[in-house]
Amino acid sequence: MALTKARIVDSVQEQLGFPRNECVNLVEDLLEIIKRTLGADEDLLVSGFGKFCVKKKNKRKGRNPASGEDLMLAKRKVVSFKCSSVLRKRIGG
Numbered sequence: 060m061a062l063t064k065a066r067i068v069d070s071v072q073e074q075l076g077f078p079r080n081e082c083v084n085l086v087e088d089l090l091e092i093i094k095r096t097l098g099a100d101e102d103l104l105v106s107g108f109g110k111f112c113v114k115k116k117n118k119r120k121g122r123n124p125a126s127g128e129d130l131m132l133a134k135r136k137v138v139s140f141k142c143s144s145v146l147r148k149r150i151g152g
Contacts, residue, residue: 064090097138109142 064086072082093111096103103111114137121132142150 100136107143107145109140109146112139112141113137114139 068079068082068086071077071086072079075082077085093103097111097113100113102113105111116132116135116137118134119132121130122128123130
């Protein structure tokens with residue numbers, strides 16, 4: 060089962076005991092900070108969890124899997140994640 064924003068809000072509310080609307084605002088603000096940081100091409104390090112990095116991909120040759128047609132993929136930015144050793148041990152990796 061996927062962890063949804065609503066489940067995160069429920070968990071924060073359960074842990075902190077704040078009213079639901081405050082928990083919604085807290086989660087939304089945190090996600091906005093993450094988006095703004097990554098949008099500014101800055102890495103995001105969460106100690107004990109992992110590191111989100113913005114990586115630049117150059118344009119390259121690609122192929123449409125449905126038609127087999129060759130095409131050029133534009134350069135783009137992607138977000139990658141590397142988990143910390145603490146998280147890796149916890150999930151059994």
